[in-house]
Amino acid sequence: MLTFDPKQRTLFSAKKQLSFKFCKNKQHQTCNWLIPIESTEEFCTACQLNRIIPDLSDAKNVENWRHLEVAKHRLIYQLQKLHLPLKSKHKDEKGLGFDFVVRQKQSQLMTGHANGIVTILLREADSVFREKTRRELSEPYRTLIGHFRHEVGHYFWDVLISTNNKNLNDFRKLFGDERQNYGLSLQQYYKGEGKIDWQDSYISKYASSHPWEDWAETWAHYLHIMDMVETAYYFGIKTEPKSTNDKMELNAPLDPYKAPLFDSVLKNFIPLTFAVNSINRSMGVPDVYPFVVSSAVVSKMKFIHQVLTGMKKRDEYDS
Ligand SMILES: [Zn+2]
Ligand SMILES: [Zn+2]
Numbered sequence: 654m655l656t657f658d659p660k661q662r663t664l665f666s667a668k669k670q671l672s673f674k675f676c677k678n679k680q681h682q683t684c685n686w687l688i689p690i691e692s693t694e695e696f697c698t699a700c701q702l703n704r705i706i707p708d709l710s711d712a713k714n715v716e717n718w719r720h721l722e723v724a725k726h727r728l729i730y731q732l733q734k735l736h737l738p739l740k741s742k743h744k745d746e747k748g749l750g751f752d753f754v755v756r757q758k759q760s761q762l763m764t765g766h767a768n769g770i771v772t773i774l775l776r777e778a779d780s781v782f783r784e785k786t787r788r789e790l791s792e793p794y795r796t797l798i799g800h801f802r803h804e805v806g807h808y809f810w811d812v813l814i815s816t817n818n819k820n821l822n823d824f825r826k827l828f829g830d831e832r833q834n835y836g837l838s839l840q841q842y843y844k845g846e847g848k849i850d851w852q853d854s855y856i857s858k859y860a861s862s863h864p865w866e867d868w869a870e871t872w873a874h875y876l877h878i879m880d881m882v883e884t885a886y887y888f889g890i891k892t893e894p895k896s897t898n899d900k901m902e903l904n905a906p907l908d909p910y911k912a913p914l915f916d917s918v919l920k921n922f923i924p925l926t927f928a929v930n931s932i933n934r935s936m937g938v939p940d941v942y943p944f945v946v947s948s949a950v951v952s953k954m955k956f957i958h959q960v961l962t963g964m965k966k967r968d969e970y971d972s
Contacts, residue, residue: 698729735879766804841862856947903921
């Protein structure tokens with residue numbers, strides 16, 4: 654049995670004890686993760702991925718950066734649970750990195766992904782700006798964790814799909830052919846020439862703009878669902894509604910990262926999302942999960958789950 658003493662930052666087991674030090678970013682209150690005391694690293698596995706952080710002499714920047722790090726740490730925790738490779742761009746050309754930047758006037762810089770670098774504009778951490786943008790784009794949901802999950806999805810398409818012929822073929826059957834002109838597709842989408850009947854085939858309207866965006870959107874939702882089901886699991890949340898609809902019953906919460914089939918994750922997620930959305934309505938706040946997952950989207954998520962669980966098996970086999 655393992656016990657952790659937070660004051661001494663020491664993990665005790667029957668055989669040994671392990672001591673840890675704080676990540677260097679604790680000084681800015683942007684990180685509370687630990688590193689083994691003997692490690693030569695100054696930053697934790699999440700903070701090692703940062704390439705550009707904002708100018709910290711501006712207090713507003715520090716505040717916005719803190720919000721970004723909360724979301725990023727949650728993302729990195731989840732990617733680790735999925736056994737995804739998380740090499741830092743500092744150490745590996747094919748690795749992952751984060752740029753948190755302030756957009757200067759007239760700059761074309763956008764939140765996005767290119768060659769393993771996820772760029773997030775600092776103003777996205779400002780809730781007023783984010784809500785204004787959400788309404789302008791008629792989005793039902795816009796959050797920092799949503800941005801991170803979407804953008805990192807583009808990176809993992811490069812890592813998991815583009816380099817593997819079987820995965821690429823399966824991807825094209827479900828999401829379409831990504832070789833269609835990306836720039837033109839987005840232009841058409843923003844001109845309002847996108848698909849009208851997108852609801853049956855896509856998780857969001859934006860997902861209908863191009864197969865790459867469909868992948869990133871579906872990937873983000875897959876991560877949303879896994880995180881919600883895991884949180885419910887650790888709280889032991891069950892639902893037994895006073896109605897005859899047994900689809901709304903959640904009897905046995907499960908750890909989704911140990912589920913071989915996505916169906917069982919979904920079986921937990923549906924009653925859970927109905928319950929939490931209803932509770933939010935009791936308080937007059939927006940639904941936690943304001944989306945409908947169609948059967949076409951379920952097939953795409955099953956593919957993602959399959960790719961990731963296949964990878965985990967290999968990983969277990971290696972170790
Ligand atoms: Zn850290
Ligand atoms: Zn995208």
